[in-house]
Amino acid sequence: MVKVAIVYHSGFGHTERLAQFVAKGVSDAGAVSSLHNTDDLQRPDAGPWEILASADAIVFGSATYMGAASASFKGFADASSKVYKEHGWKDKLAAGFTNSGTPSGDKAATLNQFIVLACQHGMNWVSPAFKPGYSLTSHDYDTAINRTGHYTGVGTQSFTDHGPEDSPNSAELETGRLLGVRVAEATQRWNGA
Numbered sequence: 001m002v003k004v005a006i007v008y009h010s011g012f013g014h015t016e017r018l019a020q021f022v023a024k025g026v027s028d029a030g031a032v033s034s035l036h037n038t039d040d041l042q043r044p045d046a047g048p049w050e051i052l053a054s055a056d057a058i059v060f061g062s063a064t065y066m067g068a069a070s071a072s073f074k075g076f077a078d079a080s081s082k083v084y085k086e087h088g089w090k091d092k093l094a095a096g097f098t099n100s101g102t103p104s105g106d107k108a109a110t111l112n113q114f115i116v117l118a119c120q121h122g123m124n125w126v127s128p129a130f131k132p133g134y135s136l137t138s139h140d141y142d143t144a145i146n147r148t149g150h151y152t153g154v155g156t157q158s159f160t161d162h163g164p165e166d167s168p169n170s171a172e173l174e175t176g177r178l179l180g181v182r183v184a185e186a187t188q189r190w191n192g193a
């Protein structure tokens with residue numbers, strides 16, 4: 001079975017819950033998932049780097065803070081420069097997700113940050129390939145897949161007065177799960193598995 005590692009940071013748990021649904025999608029598609037907090041990957045000589053080295057795909061995730069990935073995620077990205085120098089992640093597949101407090105929140109900047117990181121490593125970016133449709137109505141805003149309209153990765157919204165148990169909402173968690181399915185299936189195809 002192909003292996004998909006999910007590397008994420010979440011200060012208050014909302015993005016972590018989304019990460020868990022991405023992992024569920026990976027498992028649902030018959031691949032092996034693992035979840036890794038970037039707090040444990042701040043130095044190149046400490047943390048589960050070997051698991052990332054053996055993964056066939058790595059999914060990047062972070063809460064959007066100040067229109068960017070969090071400081072912890074950036075610490076991980078900087079620590080990955082050792083792998084970069086060895087071209088260690090070349091040809092792995094990559095994808096990304098983020099969550100923030102407002103419908104836009106400059107989440108696209110965070111997703112673009114993930115794409116640049118993946119491309120610096122020579123990885124292949126996998127888009128979520130959500131079904132086309134810009135036709136949100138007032139009736140389906142709470143139930144739509146990809147209601148925030150991101151196509152480079154998954155971007156969800158959570159309320160600051162709600163805990164991770166009910167925000168992001170179930171449709172957005174399903175959006176994250178579908179990203180996991182998509183990455184697992186793309187990795188299986190890429191690896192001839």
Ligand SMILES: Cc1cc2nc3c(=O)[nH]c(=O)nc-3n(C[C@H](O)[C@H](O)[C@H](O)COP(=O)(O)O)c2cc1C
Binds near residue numbers: 013014065106159160
């Ligand atoms: C330091 C900080 C910066 C933030 N910046 C943004 C932002 O740029 N855009 C936005 O929509 N929300 C922003 N928020 C709100 C968070 O994205 C939101 O609370 C989110 O649910 C946090 O995810 P987490 O629980 O995984 O940490 C910010 C929150 C903090 C604490």
